[in-house]
Amino acid sequence: MDQATVADDLEKILVTKEQIDERLAGMAARISADYEGRDLLLVGVLKGAVMVMADLVRALDRHVEMDWMAVSSYGSGTKSSGVVRILKDLDKDISGLHVLVVEDIIDSGLTLSWLLANLRSRGPASIEVAALLRKPDAAKVDVDVRYVGFEIPDEFVVGYGLDYAERYRNLPFVGTLAPHVYR
Ligand SMILES: O=P(O)(O)OC[C@H]1O[C@H](OP(=O)(O)OP(=O)(O)O)[C@H](O)[C@@H]1O
Numbered sequence: 001m002d003q004a005t006v007a008d009d010l011e012k013i014l015v016t017k018e019q020i021d022e023r024l025a026g027m028a029a030r031i032s033a034d035y036e037g038r039d040l041l042l043v044g045v046l047k048g049a050v051m052v053m054a055d056l057v058r059a060l061d062r063h064v065e066m067d068w069m070a071v072s073s074y075g076s077g078t079k080s081s082g083v084v085r086i087l088k089d090l091d092k093d094i095s096g097l098h099v100l101v102v103e104d105i106i107d108s109g110l111t112l113s114w115l116l117a118n119l120r121s122r123g124p125a126s127i128e129v130a131a132l133l134r135k136p137d138a139a140k141v142d143v144d145v146r147y148v149g150f151e152i153p154d155e156f157v158v159g160y161g162l163d164y165a166e167r168y169r170n171l172p173f174v175g176t177l178a179p180h181v182y183r
């Protein structure tokens, strides 16, 4: 498949690569200031958060550790099933650590609220969230997100880690798909 075919699948670009870079730099500056003098563990949620994590850590001018969890609530469709499964757990114990969960998107908020309850039960010193994108539905769940990149409308988006049926994660921007892709 060539690049032209991928572009043909898109309807519009919601957030450009330049906007993402600029926003992540701002988030990184706040994170550096907020965690000054404290060790920090970033927990990325696979697979969607890979791009955010990769670019966020390179914008951080300080030591951090990274760990990863894989959870899935979506399968291959566009609606959350609400049932969260751990596909890969953290490598290390997080008790007593300052943890920052890194997410690509908070949509229904179900994944994150489940994940935060799960991680809090392990006794971290603190736990906060950094997410590149947040949709309006997330307001329905009681999750406090300290660092948010962009508030976006309630449309299914792809790119920069986000997939539709495992495709489009490698796009360097965030956009919506043309209707013919869903048919
Ligand atoms: O707020 P929610 O409605 O719960 O949706 C957000 C979650 O859904 C997506 O992950 P998914 O489970 O599709 O796995 P993936 O990251 O591997 O694509 C996304 O990466 C978030 O983790």
Ligand code: HPA
Pocket: 074, 105, 107, 108, 155, 156, 157, 158, 162, 163, 164
């Ligand atoms: O809008 C979305 N796009 C891709 N994956 C997602 N997971 C939750 N919401 C989305």
Ligand SMILES: [Mg+2]
Pocket: 048, 074, 162, 163
């Ligand atoms: Mg997904």
